[in-house]
Amino acid sequence: MSGAFFPIATLSTSLVAAAIIFLLPEGAFRARSGLNLAAAVLKIGLVAWMVRGLSQGQTYAVEFPVLEGLAFVLRADPLGIMFAGLSSLLWLFTTIYAIGYLEDSPNRRRFFGFFSLCVASTLGISLAGNLFTFLIFYELLTLSTYPLVAHRGTPKALAAATLYLRFTLAAGLVLMIGMVALHTLAGDIRFGQREILAEFGAEQRGTLIAIFWVLIAGFGVKAGLVPLHGWLPRAMVAPAPVSALLHAVAVVKAGAFGIVRLVYDVYGAELSQALGLLTGLAVIASVTILYSSLRALAEVELKRRLAFSTVSQVSYVVLGIGLFGPLGTIAALSHLLHQGLMKITLFFCAGNYAEELGIHRIDELDGAGRRMPLTSLAFSVGALGMIGLPPLVGFLSKWYLGIGAVQAGMPWVIAVLVASSLLNAAYFLPVLYRLWFCPGPDQGVGAWPQERHLGRFETSSWLLLPALATALFSVMAGLLAGLPFSPLEWATRVVSLEYLP
Amino acid sequence: MNTAANPMLWLALVAPLPLGLLAWLKPPRHMRTVALAAGALPLATWWLLPQALEGALNGRLALGGLSLHWRLDALTALLLLLTQLVLLASAAYAVGHRRMAALDDASHARFWPLLGGLAFALGLIWVAADLLLLYVGLELMGLCAVGMMLLPGKVEAIRAGLRYLLYALVGSLAWLLGVALLLGAWGTLELAGLEAVAEPDVSTRIGMALLTGGLLLKAAIFPLHGWLVPVHASAWTPVSAVHGALVVKASFFILITLWRLLMPDAVTAAWALGMLGASAVLWGGLKAWRADSLKQVVAWSTVGQLGYLMLLFPLLAGTAASVAAMAWQATWLQLAGHALAKAAMFMAAGNLMLSTGASRLVDLAGTSRRLPLSLMTFGIAAVTLMGLPPSAGFTAKWLLLQAALESGQWPWVAVLVLGTLLTAAYVFRVLRCSFVEEAPRRDFHPLPRGMDLVPLLLALAAVGLGLVAEWPLAMLRQGGGP
Numbered sequence: 001m002s003g004a005f006f007p008i009a010t011l012s013t014s015l016v017a018a019a020i021i022f023l024l025p026e027g028a029f030r031a032r033s034g035l036n037l038a039a040a041v042l043k044i045g046l047v048a049w050m051v052r053g054l055s056q057g058q059t060y061a062v063e064f065p066v067l068e069g070l071a072f073v074l075r076a077d078p079l080g081i082m083f084a085g086l087s088s089l090l091w092l093f094t095t096i097y098a099i100g101y102l103e104d105s106p107n108r109r110r111f112f113g114f115f116s117l118c119v120a121s122t123l124g125i126s127l128a129g130n131l132f133t134f135l136i137f138y139e140l141l142t143l144s145t146y147p148l149v150a151h152r153g154t155p156k157a158l159a160a161a162t163l164y165l166r167f168t169l170a171a172g173l174v175l176m177i178g179m180v181a182l183h184t185l186a187g188d189i190r191f192g193q194r195e196i197l198a199e200f201g202a203e204q205r206g207t208l209i210a211i212f213w214v215l216i217a218g219f220g221v222k223a224g225l226v227p228l229h230g231w232l233p234r235a236m237v238a239p240a241p242v243s244a245l246l247h248a249v250a251v252v253k254a255g256a257f258g259i260v261r262l263v264y265d266v267y268g269a270e271l272s273q274a275l276g277l278l279t280g281l282a283v284i285a286s287v288t289i290l291y292s293s294l295r296a297l298a299e300v301e302l303k304r305r306l307a308f309s310t311v312s313q314v315s316y317v318v319l320g321i322g323l324f325g326p327l328g329t330i331a332a333l334s335h336l337l338h339q340g341l342m343k344i345t346l347f348f349c350a351g352n353y354a355e356e357l358g359i360h361r362i363d364e365l366d367g368a369g370r371r372m373p374l375t376s377l378a379f380s381v382g383a384l385g386m387i388g389l390p391p392l393v394g395f396l397s398k399w400y401l402g403i404g405a406v407q408a409g410m411p412w413v414i415a416v417l418v419a420s421s422l423l424n425a426a427y428f429l430p431v432l433y434r435l436w437f438c439p440g441p442d443q444g445v446g447a448w449p450q451e452r453h454l455g456r457f458e459t460s461s462w463l464l465l466p467a468l469a470t471a472l473f474s475v476m477a478g479l480l481a482g483l484p485f486s487p488l489e490w491a492t493r494v495v496s497l498e499y500l501p
Numbered sequence: 502m503n504t505a506a507n508p509m510l511w512l513a514l515v516a517p518l519p520l521g522l523l524a525w526l527k528p529p530r531h532m533r534t535v536a537l538a539a540g541a542l543p544l545a546t547w548w549l550l551p552q553a554l555e556g557a558l559n560g561r562l563a564l565g566g567l568s569l570h571w572r573l574d575a576l577t578a579l580l581l582l583l584t585q586l587v588l589l590a591s592a593a594y595a596v597g598h599r600r601m602a603a604l605d606d607a608s609h610a611r612f613w614p615l616l617g618g619l620a621f622a623l624g625l626i627w628v629a630a631d632l633l634l635l636y637v638g639l640e641l642m643g644l645c646a647v648g649m650m651l652l653p654g655k656v657e658a659i660r661a662g663l664r665y666l667l668y669a670l671v672g673s674l675a676w677l678l679g680v681a682l683l684l685g686a687w688g689t690l691e692l693a694g695l696e697a698v699a700e701p702d703v704s705t706r707i708g709m710a711l712l713t714g715g716l717l718l719k720a721a722i723f724p725l726h727g728w729l730v731p732v733h734a735s736a737w738t739p740v741s742a743v744h745g746a747l748v749v750k751a752s753f754f755i756l757i758t759l760w761r762l763l764m765p766d767a768v769t770a771a772w773a774l775g776m777l778g779a780s781a782v783l784w785g786g787l788k789a790w791r792a793d794s795l796k797q798v799v800a801w802s803t804v805g806q807l808g809y810l811m812l813l814f815p816l817l818a819g820t821a822a823s824v825a826a827m828a829w830q831a832t833w834l835q836l837a838g839h840a841l842a843k844a845a846m847f848m849a850a851g852n853l854m855l856s857t858g859a860s861r862l863v864d865l866a867g868t869s870r871r872l873p874l875s876l877m878t879f880g881i882a883a884v885t886l887m888g889l890p891p892s893a894g895f896t897a898k899w900l901l902l903q904a905a906l907e908s909g910q911w912p913w914v915a916v917l918v919l920g921t922l923l924t925a926a927y928v929f930r931v932l933r934c935s936f937v938e939e940a941p942r943r944d945f946h947p948l949p950r951g952m953d954l955v956p957l958l959l960a961l962a963a964v965g966l967g968l969v970a971e972w973p974l975a976m977l978r979q980g981g982g983p
Contacts, residue, residue: 022873022877064971065971066896066967066968066969066970066971067830067896067899067900067970067971067974068830068971068974068975068978070899072968106870106938107869107870109873110869110870110873132899135890136890136891136895137890139889139890139895140889140890140891142889143884143889146929146932147869147936150933150936152938153869153936153937153938153939154938158933158936158937161933161936162929162933165925165929169921169922169925170922172889173918173921173922176898176899176902177902177906177914177918180899180902180903180906181906183903184903184906184907
């Protein structure tokens with residue numbers, strides 16, 4: 001009984017919150033915020049309970065048939081709960097941030113309703129127990145993010161939202177065709193039933209390879225694999241909390257998580273390696289990492305630079321998947337979490353600069369470190385983590401990727417890692433330099449584009465605290481990586497439990 | 502066999518007639534009156550479902566020397582249930598609509614007997630197992646539908662309605678000729694009897710060609726859809742909802758029933774019908790995308806969505822049993838999902854137009870803030886039409902794709918993909934207009950809560966049906982499949 005209760009209850013927290021938010025009147029600010037925060041805290045509690053239960057060997061699953069031979073399956077496995085944990089933790093912080101960010105702006109009911117729906121979709125994605133269920137929530141995610149991207153209603157926002165839809169709906173169809181083809185071939189494969197495809201004979205190899213790449217093309221759009229990444233930088237017109245969520249856990253990560261599920265839980269690492277699929281993934285990921293780092297270098301707008309940085313960082317996950325062996329897998333899974341924590345911090349900070357000082361371009365950041373020291377500290381933690389400075393989490397990911405590459409016999413990947421770290425440094429360090437070392441308006445040089453005094457501290461506490469919290473989390477995830485329930489430790493546990501050959 | 506079952510069924514079928522007449526004399530003022538008066542009908546069908554599954558419901562009506570065959574099996578019982586629910590929703594909506602649209606009392610009163618007649622005709626079509634009974638149902642349905650379209654009394658409504666009447670009469674003529682040919686050749690009008698004796702010889706083929714032409718015309722299948730969009734342009738919202746959701750589907754139902762019985766192996770002809778469906782999907786989608794007014798978008802979308810149903814013909818003819826079973830379930834699921842979603846969409850569009858007082862897409866600016874519930878309903882209904890999860894349209898599309906891939910009929914995969922993209926294009930064109938913020942302030946008339954609630958429930962039912970699809974589909978399989 002409790003096995004079915006927890007997945008449904010966890011999913012319901014956000015779904016019910018969304019439904020009630022849509023029913024509340026626009027002006028019910030306090031009720032809406034209270035409900036949102038309560039639901040987010042409740043959800044973290046439920047996920048934490050399942051984490052505890054899973055580590056004690058309990059199972060949480062529920063399923064019912066939708067068609068003959070095809071079921072809707074929600075199941076909390078160690079990998080899924082990892083993603084669910086990230087999603088519910090970041091929902092709380094993003095909600096706090098969004099409450100502060102959208103203060104006094106119109107259409108907040110619509111915003112928070114779809115925001116909750118979006119989070120419900122990511123939770124559904126993490127708990128989905130087969131590709132069919134995954135697809136349901138994956139498409140729900142597309143639908144619920146459209147109003148968020150279009151939120152401001154300006155021609156630019158509407159154009160970006162339309163572009164986003166063109167990419168993601170087309171990708172969803174490609175994904176669906178691939179899944180139906182796989183279903184026709186092998187029936188309903190539950191995640192983890194790797195033996196089903198492994199038993200196929202040599203005559204099916206071509207079909208399996210073709211289906212794999214069709215599915216990767218479908219996932220690749222959301223994951224931002226070059227050349228399917230075109231929508232992502234444009235979607236930056238969305239409000240800052242949306243960008244933060246999109247880049248850290250929702251859309252982009254959903255694509256990457258889909259690739260994780262496909263390789264480890266449907267095809268299995270051995271079969272993927274035997275079919276030569278992993279090398280292909282590693283190559284695509286490397287191209288994406290290098291290309292988008294170069295593009296990031298050329299951007300002068302802060303949010304757009306962060307967007308291209310996301311494209312490159314998420315491909316570290318794909319690169320880790322491409323490295324056959326436990327270390328590459330650990331790198332992929334832990335980076336899924338690490339990148340989320342770092343990137344959401346960076347986006348929160350970018351939003352703070354824009355809200356408090358009206359800063360959108362990098363060359364306007366001169367001296368912002370003295371004006372907003374805590375925000376800038378959080379930004380620096382995120383940026384240095386992305387570069388891979390020890391002992392921050394980004395270093396751990398890169399370290400495991402490096403030794404994973406050696407283990408997989410792909411030493412050229414190390415060259416990619418070095419080059420990308422240099423590029424990361426090249427596009428983040430100048431930002432830090434401007435923040436901390438260039439004289440700015442507070443020293444009498446120039447003026448802030450549009451300064452507002454939003455709160456008692458350097459900016460509104462609603463905006464400041466989430467950024468500090470996620471920065472703190474990303475520092476702790478690095479410092480305390482050896483302790484139980486840290487992202488790295490959990491990823492290692494997932495790998496040793498399920499994926500070790 | 503349960504002796505109470507047969508009278509119960511006929512009571513449920515005939516009851517709409519006196520109810521309609523009653524409402525003509527004394528039009529209902531509240532939605533709950535309608536719900537109380539007609540709410541028992543779906544319950545009766547619900548109660549009949551288990552017996553319909555066992556195949557216990559069939560028989561003959563003896564009228565003088567004429568004996569008319571009828572039966573209620575799993576499929577038709579579910580269709581009857583669907584019909585009753587959509588009609589009930591439309592009737593409830595019509596009560597609110599009259600008040601909001603300030604309709605003339607006399608012409609509104611005439612809506613009720615026509616609705617009752619339509620309900621009876623549809624029920625007759627579902628249970629008929631006999632070409633003559635089918636003819637009666639088809640004619641009555643066509644006349645009631647035309648009558649409802651004429652109700653607004655405006656010049657363009659009358660012009661479009663009379664054109665509809667002309668098309669319907671031509672269709673009936675073709676149907677009668679076809680029936681006469683079949684009767685002359687095989688000496689029976691009973692469907693089961695025809696299936697047993699009829700051979701696909703020349704006279705059967707010519708008869709079937711005539712029947713098919715007539716039905717395609719009545720079902721508004723491309724390229725015979727010309728009458729559909731103009732009649733919706735000036736029709737009342739509840740009339741459009743019933744028409745788009747049910748009336749055109751009834752002709753499709755008769756068409757597929759006849760083809761299965763008389764021409765099960767005509768692969769080439771089935772492919773031709775499939776190609777018509779494919780063209781309908783593309784043409785309807787394109788026209789809906791280019792349409793300027795909200796109602797035209799929804800009406801053209803019906804033309805396109807009907808095309809999906811036609812894909813059943815090539816997927817049934819000469820394919821493996823597993824493919825046929827999948828396509829069969831997919832089609833009925835698609836039909837049910839579309840019926841619920843299209844009724845919801847017509848009502849939501851009607852709400853938006855009533856509330857803003859305008860019908861062009863550009864006039865929707867600002868509705869996302871002012872009329873979130875109607876817009877949300879429109880969006881949820883659109884999820885089913887686009888075939889995105891979780892919805893009946895999605896589950897049906899999954900099955901259709903599976904059937905197309907398994908039988909190697911690749912063209913239909915392309916049709917499904919293009920159809921989905923076109924649907925998304927016209928749906929999001931509407932939603933996009935509603936998101937525009939810098940709009941001239943206009944007066945929004947508040948709507949009674951029931952008018953928002955009815956379409957919302959229909960749209961949610963279409964979505965929910967996608968998740969519980971196994972329940973009706975298991976009944977379909979148990980009831981014998983294709």
